[in-house]
Amino acid sequence: MGENCFLCGKKLEETFLGKPNGSPVKIKEDNSKNKIYYVCSECQSKNGRNFKKEVEKKLGL
Numbered sequence: 175m176g177e178n179c180f181l182c183g184k185k186l187e188e189t190f191l192g193k194p195n196g197s198p199v200k201i202k203e204d205n206s207k208n209k210i211y212y213v214c215s216e217c218q219s220k221n222g223r224n225f226k227k228e229v230e231k232k233l234g235l
């Protein structure tokens with residue numbers, strides 16, 4: 175199982191804990207469950223603190 179960066183699509187390495195090496199962004203979906211999207215460090219530094227907004231924008235929220 176692997177995760178890709180939601181913004182650029184780059185494949186994320188896994189940390190030693192087996193978690194994707196990116197920042198998780200929790201988005202509340204219609205059924206009120208949180209879905210987690212990962213954003214790589216490159217996209218984070220590109221968007222600064224707005225990277226969560228970029229995820230929402232891409233989702234059309």
Ligand SMILES: [Zn+2]
Nearest residue numbers: 179182214217
């Ligand atoms: Zn990225």
